[in-house]
Amino acid sequence: MLKTLTNKLSQEMIKIVGKENVLYSEEEIYTYSTDSTNIINPNEKADIVVFALNKEQVSKIIKYANANLIPIIARAAGTNLCGACLPKSGGIIIDFSRMNRIIEINKDNLYCIVEPGVVVEDLQKAVEEQDLFYPPDPSNLKVSMIGGSIGLSSGGPHTFKYGSTKDFIINLEVVLSDGTIIHTGSSCSKDVTGYNMTQLFVGSEGTLGIITQATIRLIPKPEAKRVMLAYFDTLEDTSRTVNDIISNLITPSVIDLMDKNTLKTIESFYPSGLLTDKTAALLIEIDGFKSALDEQYEKIINICTQNNSSYIQTAKTKEEEEKIWIARRSSFGATAKLAPNVVTEDVVVPRNNIVKLVKGIWEICNKYELKTCIMGHIGDGNIHPNIALDLRNTQEKENFKKAKTELFELALSLNGRLSGEHGIGCEKSYFINKALDPNTLEYMKKIKKIFDPKNILNPKKIFQENL
Numbered sequence: 001m002l003k004t005l006t007n008k009l010s011q012e013m014i015k016i017v018g019k020e021n022v023l024y025s026e027e028e029i030y031t032y033s034t035d036s037t038n039i040i041n042p043n044e045k046a047d048i049v050v051f052a053l054n055k056e057q058v059s060k061i062i063k064y065a066n067a068n069l070i071p072i073i074a075r076a077a078g079t080n081l082c083g084a085c086l087p088k089s090g091g092i093i094i095d096f097s098r099m100n101r102i103i104e105i106n107k108d109n110l111y112c113i114v115e116p117g118v119v120v121e122d123l124q125k126a127v128e129e130q131d132l133f134y135p136p137d138p139s140n141l142k143v144s145m146i147g148g149s150i151g152l153s154s155g156g157p158h159t160f161k162y163g164s165t166k167d168f169i170i171n172l173e174v175v176l177s178d179g180t181i182i183h184t185g186s187s188c189s190k191d192v193t194g195y196n197m198t199q200l201f202v203g204s205e206g207t208l209g210i211i212t213q214a215t216i217r218l219i220p221k222p223e224a225k226r227v228m229l230a231y232f233d234t235l236e237d238t239s240r241t242v243n244d245i246i247s248n249l250i251t252p253s254v255i256d257l258m259d260k261n262t263l264k265t266i267e268s269f270y271p272s273g274l275l276t277d278k279t280a281a282l283l284i285e286i287d288g289f290k291s292a293l294d295e296q297y298e299k300i301i302n303i304c305t306q307n308n309s310s311y312i313q314t315a316k317t318k319e320e321e322e323k324i325w326i327a328r329r330s331s332f333g334a335t336a337k338l339a340p341n342v343v344t345e346d347v348v349v350p351r352n353n354i355v356k357l358v359k360g361i362w363e364i365c366n367k368y369e370l371k372t373c374i375m376g377h378i379g380d381g382n383i384h385p386n387i388a389l390d391l392r393n394t395q396e397k398e399n400f401k402k403a404k405t406e407l408f409e410l411a412l413s414l415n416g417r418l419s420g421e422h423g424i425g426c427e428k429s430y431f432i433n434k435a436l437d438p439n440t441l442e443y444m445k446k447i448k449k450i451f452d453p454k455n456i457l458n459p460k461k462i463f464q465e466n467l
């Protein structure tokens with residue numbers, strides 16, 4: 001059923017962005033009621049979806065929303081895993097996919113300036129053509145966008161050596177909740193002129209301001225890389241290997257874990273030559289100057305062998321490297337084939353607690369009869385249980401809810417946190433009071449009130465209640 005375009009909100013939005021940049025039919029609006037979180041509530045839908053083309057339009061939309069107390073939800077590719085851009089209280093969704101220009105790649109100053117709708121992989125390819133490198137690489141980088149990456153401070157396998165999105169944002173252009181446009185920081189490589197406003201917006205999930213442009217740090221592209229997969233029969237050996245590599249002062253560009261279930265599941269749906277009778281495998285990548293890699297490579301192989309690695313598969317060609325990477329990136333898709341739904345969790349603990357965390361997750365999932373494939377960025381202590389289930393089944397849904405709470409309790413008991421890179425959104429907001437001390441939480445809420453006194457920016461995210 002089509003809504004008519006006669007209502008006031010539609011007319012105002014068309015005035016700002018033009019009819020071709022507005023979606024209003026029931027069907028179109030419905031597709032914006034979900035993200036990659038498996039949540040869809042037919043009662044929680046946007047009133048309208050608007051494609052913004054520039055900052056002036058964003059400012060006008062927000063001014064109108066502010067005057068009329070209408071929620072604003074920024075949306076990039078909508079692939080987040082925590083319900084971070086769901087229209088919980090209706091409102092205007094600003095879709096940034098048409099603001100997707102790479103404005104400048106500045107090789108002299110090692111930065112680029114981009115709009116929020118640029119797809120992460122497109123940016124990586126564009127800078128690599130100039131021998132530059134943008135490392136943050138969420139596994140779905142073929143679709144996820146820079147605006148969403150900044151909104152969640154996304155990470156990925158290369159975070160271990162290079163850091164996550166937050167470490168690459170130099171400055172931002174932001175539209176505030178009353179439509180004011182501000183610029184945080186400058187393009188200088190050093191700048192302590194006042195507060196560091198940039199970092200306040202990174203990871204703020206569109207709750208403090210809407211980003212319309214970002215200046216992003218680039219680094220020289222590493223000359224060469226080497227990739228290997230080392231298999232282990234125990235988690236203890238796996239974890240000790242990681243610690244030994246690090247304490248030998250080697251910093252791999254990637255050190256990721258796949259557990260036994262992940263190996264089996266990938267292999268059954270995307271046969272890639274993975275061994276399926278091992279407890280765990282480490283995907284290790286090193287990069288840098290070609291001349292420095294051989295020594296590191298040999299050292300890593302020795303460390304794996306000393307820690308009882310039962311098999312080490314080394315990639316000898318680009319094709320073999322690619323094959324290992326495709327297998328690793330298939331873990332989510334393969335798990336999704338086990339059941340109608342897959343939910344990816346994202347807890348983080350200090351690295352020395354990783355064995356307790358992984359074993360604890362296996363126990364919780366066994367207790368609640370949930371199929372889980374555990375993988376993640378073991379070097380960062382950041383683990384993703386991919387849980388396959390049928391959310392239409394009331395019992396499974398109930399079991400999952402209990403398991404999720406126990407998972408968060410486990411992470412906190414191991415000095416960990418609720419999220420390493422996927423954010424809080426509305427999925428984990430029910431637990432944030434337990435994860436932060438009351439004073440810190442109170443000051444976070446005060447910050448939200450200063451930037452968004454009418455609570456129009458992405459309401460009911462991070463904090464459960466309307467602030």
Ligand SMILES: Cc1cc2nc3c(=O)[nH]c(=O)nc-3n(C[C@H](O)[C@H](O)[C@H](O)COP(=O)(O)OP(=O)(O)OC[C@H]3O[C@@H](n4cnc5c(N)ncnc54)[C@H](O)[C@@H]3O)c2cc1C
Nearest residue numbers: 076077078079080084139145147148151154155206211421
């Ligand atoms: C298969 C799969 C694999 C993934 N792998 C990883 C991974 O390896 N590492 C990782 O960190 N994450 C991963 N993710 C989750 C990750 O959070 C997202 O994929 C990605 O970073 C979000 O980008 P997006 O463009 O979809 O953002 P969206 O989901 O559209 O938005 C994310 C948040 O940013 C806000 N936002 C969007 N645009 C703006 C803007 N212009 N201004 C202000 N706020 C804005 C939104 O309101 C929302 O709160 C994965 C997800 C999937 C489905």
